[in-house]
Amino acid sequence: xxxxxxxxxxxxxxxxxxxxxxxxxxxxxxxxxxxxxxxxxxxxxxxxxxxxxxxxxxxxxxxxxxxxxxxxxxxxxxxxxxxxxxxxxxxxxxxxxxxxxxxxxxxxxxxxxxxxxxxxxxxxxxxxxxxxxxxxxxxxxxxxxxxxxxxxxxxxxxxxxxxxxxxxxxxxxxxxxxxxxxxxxxxxxxxxxxxxxxxxxxxxxxxxxxxxxxxxxxxxxxxxxxxxxxxxxxxxxxxxxxxxxxxxxxxxxxxxxxxxxxxxxxxxxxxxxxxxxxxxxxxxxxxxxxxxxxxxxxxxxxxxxxxxxxxxxxxxxxxxxxxxxxxxxxxxxxxxxxxxxxxxxxxxxxx
Amino acid sequence: xxxxxxxxxxxxxxxxxxxxxxxxxxxxxxxxxxxxxxxxxxxxxxxxxxxxxxxxxxxxxxxxxxxxxxxxxxxxxxxxxxxxxxxxxxxxxxxxxxxxxxxxxxxxxxxxxxxxxxxxxxxxxxxxxxxxxxxxxxxxxxxxxxxxxxxxxxxxxxxxxxxxxxxxxxxxxxxxxxxxxxxxxxxxxxxxxxxxxxxxxxxxxxxxxxxxxxxxxxxxxxxxxxxxxxxxxxxxxxxxxxxxxxxxxxxxxxxxxxxxxxxxxxxxxxxxxxxxxxxxxxxxxxxxxxxxxxxxxxxxxxxxxxxxxxxxxxxxxxxxxxxxxxxxxxxxxxxxxxxxxxxxxxxxxxx
Numbered sequence: 001x002x003x004x005x006x007x008x009x010x011x012x013x014x015x016x017x018x019x020x021x022x023x024x025x026x027x028x029x030x031x032x033x034x035x036x037x038x039x040x041x042x043x044x045x046x047x048x049x050x051x052x053x054x055x056x057x058x059x060x061x062x063x064x065x066x067x068x069x070x071x072x073x074x075x076x077x078x079x080x081x082x083x084x085x086x087x088x089x090x091x092x093x094x095x096x097x098x099x100x101x102x103x104x105x106x107x108x109x110x111x112x113x114x115x116x117x118x119x120x121x122x123x124x125x126x127x128x129x130x131x132x133x134x135x136x137x138x139x140x141x142x143x144x145x146x147x148x149x150x151x152x153x154x155x156x157x158x159x160x161x162x163x164x165x166x167x168x169x170x171x172x173x174x175x176x177x178x179x180x181x182x183x184x185x186x187x188x189x190x191x192x193x194x195x196x197x198x199x200x201x202x203x204x205x206x207x208x209x210x211x212x213x214x215x216x217x218x219x220x221x222x223x224x225x226x227x228x229x230x231x232x233x234x235x236x237x238x239x240x241x242x243x244x245x246x247x248x249x250x251x252x253x254x255x256x257x258x259x260x261x262x263x264x265x266x267x268x269x270x271x272x273x274x275x276x277x278x279x280x281x282x283x284x285x286x287x288x289x290x291x292x293x294x295x296x297x298x299x300x301x302x303x304x305x306x307x308x309x310x311x312x313x314x315x316x317x318x319x320x321x322x323x324x325x326x327x328x329x330x331x332x333x334x335x336x337x338x339x340x341x342x343x344x345x346x347x348x349x350x351x
Numbered sequence: 352x353x354x355x356x357x358x359x360x361x362x363x364x365x366x367x368x369x370x371x372x373x374x375x376x377x378x379x380x381x382x383x384x385x386x387x388x389x390x391x392x393x394x395x396x397x398x399x400x401x402x403x404x405x406x407x408x409x410x411x412x413x414x415x416x417x418x419x420x421x422x423x424x425x426x427x428x429x430x431x432x433x434x435x436x437x438x439x440x441x442x443x444x445x446x447x448x449x450x451x452x453x454x455x456x457x458x459x460x461x462x463x464x465x466x467x468x469x470x471x472x473x474x475x476x477x478x479x480x481x482x483x484x485x486x487x488x489x490x491x492x493x494x495x496x497x498x499x500x501x502x503x504x505x506x507x508x509x510x511x512x513x514x515x516x517x518x519x520x521x522x523x524x525x526x527x528x529x530x531x532x533x534x535x536x537x538x539x540x541x542x543x544x545x546x547x548x549x550x551x552x553x554x555x556x557x558x559x560x561x562x563x564x565x566x567x568x569x570x571x572x573x574x575x576x577x578x579x580x581x582x583x584x585x586x587x588x589x590x591x592x593x594x595x596x597x598x599x600x601x602x603x604x605x606x607x608x609x610x611x612x613x614x615x616x617x618x619x620x621x622x623x624x625x626x627x628x629x630x631x632x633x634x635x636x637x638x639x640x641x642x643x644x645x646x647x648x649x650x651x652x653x654x655x656x657x658x659x660x661x662x663x664x665x666x667x668x669x670x671x672x673x674x675x676x677x678x679x680x681x682x683x684x685x686x687x688x689x690x691x692x693x694x695x696x697x698x699x700x701x702x
Binding site for chain 1: 664
């Protein structure tokens with residue numbers, strides 16, 4: 001029996017992909033790239049060569065539990081952990097840790113978002129296996145390891161990891177985590193060669209992550225410890241429902257990684273994107289001869305550099321657009337300039 | 352009992368208003384102007400002060416019979432005449448004429464499209480009454496009368512009627528019917544003052560129109576005469592279904608009006624449009640402060656001179672458009688430049 005576990009964080013609602021992603025159908029359940037598989041399905045399959053199916057946990061909102069099981073029929077219902085409310089990634093990961101601890105106190109764990117793209121899955125699996133081997137070595141039981149993506153452009157939409165590039169070997173000590181930079185800073189990062197994109201994928205041993213929580217988030221640990229004997233039992237959900245709202249709303253990055261003294265990164269290059277914007281979707285999909293990315297039954301006339309995403313069962317004629325986004329899903333229509341897509345959240349508030 | 356009858360021609364499918372109008376829901380049943388009434392309902396009500404409800408006949412496709420009765424519940428089912436196929440306006444009017452003849456051989460008749468806009472209904476009713484009075488005079492029993500609209504712009508989308516402007520009185524002899532002109536010719540027509548828009552509304556006596564059919568469309572008259580005793584009986588529909596396809600596919604304009612020697616026009620000015628295009632719809636609806644015409648639940652951002660028409664139950668965000676058309680109806684979406692809307696037919700053929 002393997003002691004390698006995978007935590008898939010799947011609680012997001014992804015409003016940036018409105019109207020494709022909505023509260024009732026968030027991004028992780030979509031196949032926006034037209035691969036035939038949803039993001040969560042692809043994420044699951046990507047980790048399956050490294051972690052056995054019975055060692056996956058998906059943390060999500062109760063409202064999405066059935067959807068998770070539909071996309072991942074290999075999982076038993078108890079492998080889907082339900083947050084009663086959104087409380088950011090530190091409580092989410094703590095919950096999964098306590099569940100894993102109840103069955104396997106010496107687990108090694110990889111934590112991943114549910115909705116990213118990886119194009120080179122073999123290389124991805126090599127990197128993740130390398131990371132797990134690393135944290136399983138007695139000398140690195142306290143290591144908190146992140147995956148850092150070698151940047152290909154001065155991207156301002158990602159956080160960066162500054163590593164000690166002089167260190168030999170595949171795994172580098174982290175110097176600092178950096179917020180999303182402005183373009184000038186992003187260009188400096190790219191030129192320096194010692195900055196990596198933070199992919200939000202973490203690898204650690206149970207011993208290491210629990211020690212870090214106890215050091216940096218002791219209040220949260222106290223809350224979870226109160227129900228320690230309940231994890232993996234019929235009383236777990238009730239305990240979580242009552243306790244979860246008391247947890248600090250804080251990310252694993254702020255709550256743990258930025259405070260840790262034992263941080264490492266594997267610089268990696270496996271074709272990664274968080275597909276966090278329509279623009280990134282545009283980059284990662286096939287284009288027609290006029291540089292349009294078209295999904296669904298649509299006729300385009302005099303249109304270029306445009307994303308057209310039409311729900312199955314609908315049809316569309318799109319004419320005379322240049323660098324636009326046209327998306328129809330779930331009885332909602334969006335027509336906007338691609339360059340203005342970061343405003344989507346504000347527009348939908350007005351609806 | 353009145354011997355004044357009204358024939359409403361309602362067989363069109365109106366593809367120019369795609370996706371609002373489709374085979375299963377053509378323009379005459381829509382309320383594209385947001386008046387609260389469909390075109391066919393407004394047409395019916397517009398004629399009701401001139402013609403009693405029991406003297407209306409609606410000629411349509413069998414597929415639309417129930418829809419007609421839904422929009423015009425005052426009519427009995429037998430007042431809706433069903434064409435088994437589209438055969439243009441001459442056979443359509445002939446069918447209605449024979450039905451009327453079976454009940455009222457000395458009728459006077461007004462024929463109208465089902466899907467036009469009239470803004471001054473009082474003036475409209477005055478003009479139609481004047482026309483019916485005219486064709487009921489013994490001296491004008493053979494007159495074929497059209498309604499001519501005084502042009503307000505050099506419109507290239509309508510046919511024109513050239514009248515003898517020197518003739519005194521409200522009703523002018525017709526010199527010639529003119530095809531849709533190019534812009535240069537349309538400007539000449541407008542400047543000349545003796546050209547009127549052909550509204551496709553006709554007034555005549557039964558005697559006059561039957562004589563004209565016998566003279567100019569004798570083959571069609573022969574076909575209808577074979578079943579003369581069946582009109583108004585239970586056998587009428589079967590006769591029509593078998594015979595109608597043998598009729599020449601020809602308009603009343605080509606088949607009768609252009610050949611007649613007894614043609615008249617009433618120049619009129621009652622606020623008329625055929626609302627044949629999205630552009631004309633744009634002209635006749637209320638605009639917001641950015642000159643947008645919006646129907647349905649939509650948020651517009653940085654958008655101007657644009658028509659947004661969203662089906663009930665849907666929502667839309669429309670951003671960054673200038674002089675576009677965005678229409679969502681019946682699972683079909685259209686986004687196009689308003690100036691290119693005449694191409695709609697070609698685009699939907701590709702779908």
